[in-house]
Amino acid sequence: MATNHVAPPLFERIPAKNTLHRVLILVVLFFFISLIGYRLFSLAVLRRGGLPWLLALFCESCFCFVWICSTSTKWNAVDHITFPDRLLHRVPELPPVDLFVTTADAVLEPPIITVNTVLSLLALDYPVEKLACYVSDDGCSPLTFHSLLEASKFAKLWVPFCKKYGVQVRAPFRYFSDQSLTSGDDSSQFRQEWQKMKEEYKLLCQQIQNASQKRFDLTGEFADFADAERKNHPSIIKVIWENTEAGEDGVPHLVYISREKRPNCPHHYKAGAMNVLSRVSGMMTNAPFILNVDCDMFANNPQVVLHAMCLLLGSKNERDCGFVQFPQKFYDGLKDDPFGNQLIALQYFFSRGVAGLQGPLCGGTGSFHRRKVIYGLSPNESQIYGKKLIDEKLQKQFGKSLRFCEAAASILSGSRYKADSFPSLSSTIAATIHVASCSYEYNSSWGKELGWMYGSTAEDVLTGLRIHSKGWRSIYLDTNSAAFLGSAPTGGSAVLTQYKRWATGFMEIMFSNCSPLKATLTEKLEFRSCLFYLNSSFLPKVEDPAILIPVALFISYNVTSMWEFNHVGQSTRAWWNNEKMRKITSTSSWFFGFLAVILKLLRVSQTVFEITPKDQLEVFEGKKTDAGRFTFDESPIFISDTTIVFLNLTALAIFSLSTSTKWNAVDYITFPDRLLQRVPEIPPVDMFVTTAEAVCWGKIGVRTE
Numbered sequence: 001m002a003t004n005h006v007a008p009p010l011f012e013r014i015p016a017k018n019t020l021h022r023v024l025i026l027v028v029l030f031f032f033i034s035l036i037g038y039r040l041f042s043l044a045v046l047r048r049g050g051l052p053w054l055l056a057l058f059c060e061s062c063f064c065f066v067w068i069c070s071t072s073t074k075w076n077a078v079d080h081i082t083f084p085d086r087l088l089h090r091v092p093e094l095p096p097v098d099l100f101v102t103t104a105d106a107v108l109e110p111p112i113i114t115v116n117t118v119l120s121l122l123a124l125d126y127p128v129e130k131l132a133c134y135v136s137d138d139g140c141s142p143l144t145f146h147s148l149l150e151a152s153k154f155a156k157l158w159v160p161f162c163k164k165y166g167v168q169v170r171a172p173f174r175y176f177s178d179q180s181l182t183s184g185d186d187s188s189q190f191r192q193e194w195q196k197m198k199e200e201y202k203l204l205c206q207q208i209q210n211a212s213q214k215r216f217d218l219t220g221e222f223a224d225f226a227d228a229e230r231k232n233h234p235s236i237i238k239v240i241w242e243n244t245e246a247g248e249d250g251v252p253h254l255v256y257i258s259r260e261k262r263p264n265c266p267h268h269y270k271a272g273a274m275n276v277l278s279r280v281s282g283m284m285t286n287a288p289f290i291l292n293v294d295c296d297m298f299a300n301n302p303q304v305v306l307h308a309m310c311l312l313l314g315s316k317n318e319r320d321c322g323f324v325q326f327p328q329k330f331y332d333g334l335k336d337d338p339f340g341n342q343l344i345a346l347q348y349f350f351s352r353g354v355a356g357l358q359g360p361l362c363g364g365t366g367s368f369h370r371r372k373v374i375y376g377l378s379p380n381e382s383q384i385y386g387k388k389l390i391d392e393k394l395q396k397q398f399g400k401s402l403r404f405c406e407a408a409a410s411i412l413s414g415s416r417y418k419a420d421s422f423p424s425l426s427s428t429i430a431a432t433i434h435v436a437s438c439s440y441e442y443n444s445s446w447g448k449e450l451g452w453m454y455g456s457t458a459e460d461v462l463t464g465l466r467i468h469s470k471g472w473r474s475i476y477l478d479t480n481s482a483a484f485l486g487s488a489p490t491g492g493s494a495v496l497t498q499y500k501r502w503a504t505g506f507m508e509i510m511f512s513n514c515s516p517l518k519a520t521l522t523e524k525l526e527f528r529s530c531l532f533y534l535n536s537s538f539l540p541k542v543e544d545p546a547i548l549i550p551v552a553l554f555i556s557y558n559v560t561s562m563w564e565f566n567h568v569g570q571s572t573r574a575w576w577n578n579e580k581m582r583k584i585t586s587t588s589s590w591f592f593g594f595l596a597v598i599l600k601l602l603r604v605s606q607t608v609f610e611i612t613p614k615d616q617l618e619v620f621e622g623k624k625t626d627a628g629r630f631t632f633d634e635s636p637i638f639i640s641d642t643t644i645v646f647l648n649l650t651a652l653a654i655f656s657l658s659t660s661t662k663w664n665a666v667d668y669i670t671f672p673d674r675l676l677q678r679v680p681e682i683p684p685v686d687m688f689v690t691t692a693e694a695v696c697w698g699k700i701g702v703r704t705e
């Protein structure tokens with residue numbers, strides 16, 4: 001008798017319960033409507049206010065619009081749960097996955113960080129012969145290469161150790177820094193091996209440390225680096241480790257790539273590096289799935305590929321899962337998030353929220369992509385491609401390497417990957433040098449229609465936007481044990497500079513011809529996803545009862561945002577720190593980002609990807625003592641904020657010296673004007689805001705070095 005046996009799903013999509021959150025949002029909405037209504041009523045019916053009120057109406061409407069964009073995103077949150085155990089039963093042969101790591105500067109990004117990320121990837125719980133790890137080094141550093149060589153030797157001990165004992169955290173610096181991670185197995189054999197492994201890791205660290213302090217003998221394996229200048233050198237591609245034996249104890253392939261760089265040839269930062277990685281890996285292993293991680297984001301959950309595969313293979317319609325994005329989480333986050341950059345509440349509400357729409361944006365690190373989506377395919381287009389011939393059109397798009405086009409064609413037509421079509425990795429090196437050259441992309445579609453997109457320092461967001469515009473959806477997955485963990489920058493200028501790059505990147509997208517608005521009108525970006533991408537005082541007199549509207553709005557808005565923080569286990573202090581940083585970044589990072597984009601549009605200058613300096617790992621050393629300090633340095637990023645502080649402080653000083661009792665609404669724009677007229681007329685509400693700001697800034701100022 002036939003039973004109607006349906007295999008259990010690989011994942012579930014569960015709409016989140018968020019009644020209280022919705023109530024809070026509605027309260028804020030009510031006050032927003034009241035405020036705008038009051039403003040319109042006063043202007044149109046009572047005919048009062050004039051130009052300042054019109055300006056206020058404009059500002060409040062902008063604020064309201066931004067708020068609606070973000071709230072629309074948070075409204076329909078969903079969660080996804082995956083079942084990796086079912087995967088192995090349902091899918092007998094798991095597909096290969098290529099793992100990409102990017103690093104760009106051996107000083108700002110110390111190689112031991114990259115090494116840890118690579119080790120965590122090599123040790124993932126996935127068939128070893130299905131994984132290949134490619135490291136792109138934009139710094140063209142013999143030290144990075146040397147470190148990876150040493151790491152690959154250590155990996156031969158580390159990977160079997162992790163698998164034998166089911167180690168949970170497979171980045172050694174993290175594993176050895178936290179005693180609690182080693183508990184669970186008290187056998188003497190484990191103790192012995194653990195001790196040996198710790199010593200080996202210490203040796204590896206010392207090796208790398210020593211190497212960083214001496215000059216390299218650039219002969220033998222290092223000869224390629226002899227004449228290489230960082231920004232002027234041919235491609236250097238080296239197969240560090242080629243895995244020829246299948247079985248549990250093997251280590252996945254490890255390949256080092258430093259693409260060609262020439263002074264007059266734009267290299268497009270990380271997006272350029274990712275495209276070279278796509279091509280080189282395309283000719284070596286050509287896996288249908290790609291994982292992308294930054295050098296400072298190690299895999300914290302060894303099952304992460306299995307989780308991602310549950311979504312990528314388990315979706316009924318491929319269209320519903322063009323890519324999978326894991327959250328960016330940070331280890332050893334400072335208490336109360338003093339720099340407002342741990343993104344916990346933001347990701348919890350926005351990423352889960354947008355997951356209920358067309359899907360999360362691409363965060364650049366911790367994302368699994370279908371290779372064919374990166375190659376510019378639209379959903380359902382694979383059927384059209386069928387058995388795609390390597391015709392001229394394909395070469396025009398993908399560049400002139402026949403061998404690469406063959407590999408791309410097999411991906412586009414969805415034909416099965418055949419390992420034996422690539423005899424050995426080393427034998428492909430000469431051909432891969434060609435696809436990693438500067439000139440390879442000339443007159444091709446790379447960066448425009450396929451690959452990671454050029455034109456924004458937030459290439460990840462732009463690439464995700466292009467994918468959504470084609471009609472693909474994406475899935476956000478937050479696993480119980482964080483999938484990836486990274487380090488968030490600390491200090492003053494590093495944080496503001498990172499925000500500035502994101503701001504610049506977002507604004508480049510808004511002003512580009514791939515803007516979300518255009519994508520919604522002419523392509524398949526959904527309207528509310530568009531609002532998500534877009535998201536990125538004048539007060540009544542104090543005697544006027546209408547003052548209650550902005551006051552209520554202020555309170556309800558802040559209560560809601562505070563509730564959001566508390567809801568994800570963050571302290572009120574962390575909320576306050578985030579609000580503080582939001583104020584600081586909007587007048588510095590966002591302002592400079594905006595300026596940079598205007599200058600780019602006017603063709604005065606180009607935008608630059610300023611790499612975030614990564615803190616050294618402190619496994620065997622003590623912790624930093626000045627963590628959480630907002631430090632000032634000579635960076636121009638501080639100019640606008642300090643100007644505003646001085647302006648506010650001057651306002652305060654003048655106000656306290658003034659004897660005038662006539663209080664009128666004054667705002668930041670009219671303030672300098674009034675300063676010149678020497679008529680300081682400041683209302684109590686503005687005084688409150690100014691004082692609060694000055695106090696907040698004063699506190700930071702005291703810590704100035």
Ligand SMILES: O=c1ccn([C@@H]2O[C@H](COP(=O)(O)OP(=O)(O)O[C@H]3O[C@H](CO)[C@@H](O)[C@H](O)[C@H]3O)[C@@H](O)[C@H]2O)c(=O)[nH]1
Nearest residue numbers: 102103104138269270273294295363364365457458611612
């Ligand atoms: O010319 C470059 C510049 C950067 N990178 C790499 O890009 C990654 C991200 O750089 P980082 O300075 O760490 O920036 P973050 O702000 O931490 O990165 C976030 O924001 C970037 C866009 O602004 C995205 O590229 C990242 O994936 C995303 O994690 C790092 O691995 C770098 O090595 C390169 O490979 N080549």
Ligand SMILES: [Mn+2]
Nearest residue numbers: 294296486612
């Ligand atoms: Mn980073």
